[in-house]
Amino acid sequence: MRWTHLPDRRDVVIVGGGHNGLVAATYLALAGKRVTVLEKLDTLGGAAVSAQAFEGVDARLSRYSYLVSLLPRRIIDDLGLDITLARRRYSSYTPEPGTDRGLLIDNHSPEKPAGWDAFYEGTGRLARAIFPTVTEPLLTRSEARRALGDDALWESMVERPIGSTIADAFDDDLVRGVVLTDGLIGTFAPNIDESLAANRCFLYHVIGGGTGDWDVPVGGMGAVTGELARAARIAGAELVTGAEVTSITPDGVVTYRHRDEELQLAGSWVLANVAPSVLESLVSIRPRAAYPTRDGVEGAQVKVNLLLSRLPRLKDTAVDPAAAFGGTFHINETWSQLSAAYDAASAGRIPDPLPCEIYCHSLTDPTILSPELRAAGAQTLTVFGLHTPSRLVDEANNDAMRASLQAAVVESLDSVLAEPVESLLLTDASGQPTIETKTTLDLEHALGLPGGNIFHAPLSWPFADDDAPLDTPARRWGVATAHPRILLCGAGAQRGGGVSGIGGHNAAMAILSA
Ligand SMILES: Cc1cc2nc3c(=O)[nH]c(=O)nc-3n(C[C@H](O)[C@H](O)[C@H](O)COP(=O)(O)OP(=O)(O)OC[C@H]3O[C@@H](n4cnc5c(N)ncnc54)[C@H](O)[C@@H]3O)c2cc1C
Structure with missing residues (x-):
């Protein structure tokens, strides 16, 4: 009888079924571990x-x-994933505020702003040196610097505020802003950020795949996760x-609620696909507050999804909307606008105008739309x-803020469009705009x-400090917590942010090498 009270045992219990949890589960199950x-x-x-x-x-x-x-080819190949990532021809388009002109960066054209090619030649070398290391045990800072083999480049990208490097490399207010945005995605930082949080964010935005390209998952992000779930199930x-x-x-021992029942599993290992601060509250014996996870972790973005009857016309008639919306379309993101927006938000106000980036998935991959919507020319933004x-x-204030933020996004979009974006919205089954x-x-x-932070926690460098203890597999793989049996396997692991599977891969490797 005694035994019936003991929880079922597993080699590994994974808390959270995000894409990283699925990557970890597949690697571990393929290696013969019993995983839930x-x-x-x-x-x-x-x-x-x-x-x-x-609806x-x-x-x-x-x-x-x-x-x-950031999803390494190695993970796609190891797990046998059938995923198609489509490369975009246009990198970005940015209207020049106060004019009806803009800057189009076409990957197929040699025409680029002054300083562009030299700057991105540097980030390319950084990418080729660092990206292959993210699915290996951590390098130390000195080793990573040596792997790059260019101290001046290292200084400019890693040691000094990325905003200062960008301001030195480019004279133009708009070009500076376009380049800086990679340091500000999901990261609330001033243009010149002495804390270097913007550098870390920038780094992860330029090293992916060793090129820094951002590709379109054909079939949408659900196609990526669907493949991962399929692979995990097949692996057992x-x-x-x-x-x-x-x-x-x-x-x-992991306690969970399932269909009104309270159940337990005991894992030789527990992997946390949840954010580090969520894990902390789950392991803590203190009673949990309603949302205990926000302390010290902050998100910084608003996400808006739209379905339109067609692409909007632009004020800039010199650019084809299909080119402008085919890459990352930056709006009100000049250097000075980003600076003013940071100041406004720091003072508690929604920035006006709100810096935004838009992208049209259905232009590159219409498979996410029904044949009827496709035939009618509908587009997603x-x-x-x-x-x-x-x-x-x-x-x-969440409901009121949602409405105000949506209005700010619409206003920012309208500042570069030749027609109001809301006039192109479709309606759903209840007559609500899409x-x-x-x-x-x-x-x-x-x-x-936590705090809506898209990376679970502030991003960390993709290498360890020179004096960091790297004495256990978990520490060498950047997935350690305060508890030896519990490892991070999600975005909050070192090198984990974004859709990358890296946190999941590295946690699995830590267990398999223990
Ligand atoms: C709006 C937005 C836009 C983004 N855009 C991009 C982008 O374009 N490209 C990119 O690379 N990255 C982007 N990111 C970041 C990226 O999506 C995340 O960093 C990544 O998906 C994290 O994956 P994960 O598996 O580590 O964690 P998550 O996806 O956060 O998964 C964690 C899982 O844990 C579950 N969970 C939480 N608590 C519990 C609990 N108590 N018990 C059981 N389960 C629990 C959650 O429901 C969730 O399914 C974006 C994120 C957001 C929010």
Whole structure:
């Protein structure tokens, strides 16, 4: 009788079924481990999913994350994933505020702003030196510097604020802003950021695949997660949805709720696909507050999804909308506008104008639309608004802020369009316009992202400090926590942010090499 009270045993229990949890599960199951993934939601994939966002409208949008750069070829090949990533011809388009002209960066054209090629030749070398190391045990800072083999380049990208490097490399206000945005995605930082958080963010935006290209997942982000779930199941991992983990003991007992039942599993290892601060609250014996996870971790963006009857016309008639919307379309993101936006948000206001980047998935990959929507010429837009830190949003004002942020995004878009974007929205089955907005608090509620932080926690360098203890497999792989049996396997692991599978891969390697 005694034995019936003991929890079932597993080699590995994975808390969270985001894409990283699925990567870890597949590697471990392929190696013969008995693995169970417990996912709170009824769907797998976390922030890497497709969803039918508008009732009765057959368009499957990448609801949260939308482009892939950091997923290493090695993981795709090791796990036998059937994923197609489409390269974009246009890198970016940015209208010049106050004019009807803009800057189009066409990867097929040699015409680039002054200083562009030299600057990106440097980031290319950085990418080729660093990216192959992210699926290996951590290099130390000195080793990474030696691997790059160019101290001046290292200084300019790693040691001094990236904004200073950009300001030295480019004279033009607009070009400086376009380049800087890679340091500000999901990261609330001033143009010249002495804390170097913007450098870390910039680095992860330029090293992916050894090129820094951001590709379109054909079929939407859900196609990536769908493949990962398929691979995990074939490898023999057990994937349980609707299973919310409520506590974890340091010796590996995981308590969870599933269909109104409280159940337990005991793992020789526990992998946390949840954010580090969420893990902390699950392991803590202190009672949990409603949202205990925000302390010290801040998101900084607003995400808006739209379905339009067609692409909008631009004020800039010299550029084909299909080219402008085919790459990353920057709006109100000059250097001076980014600086003013940071100041406004720091003072508690929504920036006006709001710096935004837009991208049209359906231009590159129309398969996310039904044949009817495709035939009618419908297009999806995904907008990522910058400098809207989670400190602006709380439980009391979330609905009002969602409306204000959506209005700010629409106004920012309209400042470069020749027609109001809202006039092109379709309607869903209830007659509502096909636009949805996710605040940082919405992301915290839906996915458990602390403060809506898209990377689970502030990004860390892709190398260890020279004096960091690298005395255990978990530490060498950058996945250690305060508890030896519990490892991080998600975006919050060192080198983990973004849709990359790197956190999952590295946690699995730490276990397999222990
Ligand atoms: C709006 C937005 C846009 C983004 N855009 C991009 C992009 O274009 N490209 C890119 O590379 N990255 C992007 N990112 C970042 C990227 O999506 C994430 O960093 C990545 O998906 C994290 O994956 P993960 O598997 O580590 O964690 P998550 O996707 O966060 O998954 C964690 C899982 O844990 C589950 N969970 C939480 N608590 C519990 C619990 N108590 N019990 C059980 N399960 C639990 C959650 O439901 C979730 O499924 C974006 C993120 C957001 C939010």
